[in-house]
Amino acid sequence: MRTIKWILLGALLGVAALPYLLFQQQELPAGTRLSSLDFEYSEARLLVDRTMWDDATGEVVRSHEIFDTILREIELAETFVIADFFLWNPWRGAVESSGELRALAQELAEALIRKRIQSPDIPILVITDPINRIYGDHASDYYARLAGAGIPVVFTDLSQLPDSNRIYAPQAWFWGQYLPAEKIDSDLALIPNPFDQSGEKLTLAQLGRLLYFKANHRKVLVTGRQSTAPRVLVGSFNPADGSANHSNVGALVEGAVAIYAAHSELDIAEWSSSNLQQVAGELSQQIAQAIATIRLRVPAVASLPRAREGAPRVAWRSEGAIQQELREQLNQAVAGTRVDAAVFYFSDRRIVKAFIEAIQRGAEVRLLLDANRDAFGREKNGIPNRAVAAELMALAGVGNVEVRWAATHGEQYHAKVLRVVGERQDVLFLGSANWTRRNLDDLNLEANLLFQDASDLGRDFDAYFEALWANANGYVESLPYEDWAESGWSLRWKTWLYRFQEWSGASTF
Structure with a gap:
């Protein structure tokens, strides 16, 4: 009898959510699902992060070639910086031996703040995923410090992306449509923090947003130079302390593909920042100005030359x-x-x-x-x-x-x-x-x-x-x-x- 009740309840919820399934917006926003032309490049370099263990001696050898290159590229940037990283936080999960993990998140924030102080006229734009504030107000203090230094921080507006969780999203839509908001105390912090053992508990609203399981998962850095083409670094690296020992692979490229990447990132910053709740601090004007300035400093995508046949x-x-x-x-x-x-x-x-x-x-x-x-x-x-x-x-x-x-x-x-x-x-x-x-x-x-x-x-x-x-x-x-x-x-x-x-x-x- 109990099984039949659950089947009937599931069928009822499925029927109730049918409008969601039929009319969910599937079209992707600007700057996404892109397939560019082939471009030539003046320089390309493979980058590798490795953690190697000697089981006999317990010796560990760590190499952070990707992250060290990111810091160097920020330092050498001359016309603009765009940083878009998925995980960018100091949380270490259940890892107890915190001394073994490099403080990547803080180092990256400090590098950008130093760049702002040294080069106040260079537009710097930060894009990241709202997981780094746990879909609420749990952001690390360096995000406020970045905003305080005049560096716009945009938390990607995930509501503009299709839903990936076919089980949860229709039910969340149903209850959001038909259950009065006053019946739910979404500010009640009851949920243990899954990212930071010592962190504050999550509210029901934060948990609800987490369960959509969608993300800006990119890991991209684009920097501009005065006398050469811009450079783009793309790979699997996240500047998160809990990821400090992960092995990753990436590439640094100088050439037209970096211009293409910059336009894609600027589009994402533009539609995400149109929702002011996705902006750290009171920097909406600075974001618009940074986007406009960077667009003026890179050629239009339509003007980029295609690679010659046979060239790398x-x-x-x-x-x-x-x-x-x-x-x-x-x-x-x-x-x-x-x-x-x-x-x-x-x-x-x-x-x-x-x-x-x-x-x-x-x-x-x-x-x-x-x-x-x-x-x-x-x-x-x-x-x-x-x-x-x-x-x-x-x-x-x-x-x-x-x-x-x-x-x-x-x-x-x-x-x-x-x-x-x-x-x-x-x-x-x-x-x-x-x-x-x-x-x-x-x-x-x-x-x-x-x-x-x-x-x-x-x-x-x-x-x-x-x-x-x-x-x-x-x-x-x-x-x-x-x-x-x-x-x-x-x-x-x-x-x-x-x-x-x-x-x-x-x-x-």
Whole structure:
């Protein structure tokens, strides 16, 4: 009888939310789902953050090449700075040994404030995700300090993005439409803080906004120079203290693609800041002025020249265009093609299918995956990567496919990279987007760079990947598939769960 009641309640809620499902706004705002022309570049450099552990001695070697480059690019900027980062906070989750984590968030804020003091005429624009104030007023004090220094801070207006959580969003819409607001005490702080153990509790309103599970997930820095083209840094790095030991991959590029990236970021700042609740401090005029000034200092997108055929080239891909590019590159992979992937989260069914078909055509596939066992000091269950790895490794008898796991020790292997080398392909594709529905299906904001015929950059990545794959640096950086392989009932229930979470959006990946 109880089961029937729950079924009837679910059906009632589904019918009640039908208007939401039929009329939800799906159109993306300006600056998103972009697929640029191919551009030439004057300089490109692969950037890698690594944490390497010596199991015998307990020695840890950390390299923050991406973050150190970010600080240097801010210092050397001459005409403007745009910084757009997803996680930018001092929270350390359940990590107790705080002394082992570099204070990335504070360092980045201090670098921008120093730049404002040294160069008061340079427009500086900060864009970030409202998760960094936990969808309420829990922002760290340096956001107020940035605003106090005259640096506009825009918290992305996520309400203008489609909803990814198919289970929660319709119900939230229903109760918001039909339950009188006075019946809910949304200011009641009852919820333990999931991001900061010592932090204030969350209100019901904050929890409600968190459960939409959508984000500006980009990690982009664009800076302008007087005598050279602007420069853009794109990758998987977040300037959050809890992420300080994560391994990441990014690229720094000088050229027209940085101008294209700047226009995309300015569009996002423009429509987000139209909602003044998304602006830190009383800086609405400064935001408009910064956007207008930067637009005057970079050429229009329509004037950017296309790359010459055969020249090393780079293109900008964002949101759903990233998924399209992944599929197109994998669909070209045939016998004699080498496909290497380094990925934090892998669950998108269309990309899984593209890999299966590439393996069946004879492509040589290697995947270096995070085992999905750690998240800021909390233990995870291996979803989704272990189930997807098992699905691909089941083809080992008919194709050439190998999987290894990143050898992490509490941190995450946070890269998102595809490398394809064949008779017709020399591709390196990297950026912020995990290979999941939320990251690839026009739900989150994401940014990637596509390098083609970029032999030097590709060789740099190949050397990095081979070193991890073979543990060639004297440290154990990767583990054999068998170490975290799933089978039997454990594999079955995790496969069912990840497939449901992937479809529904009721998950954190």
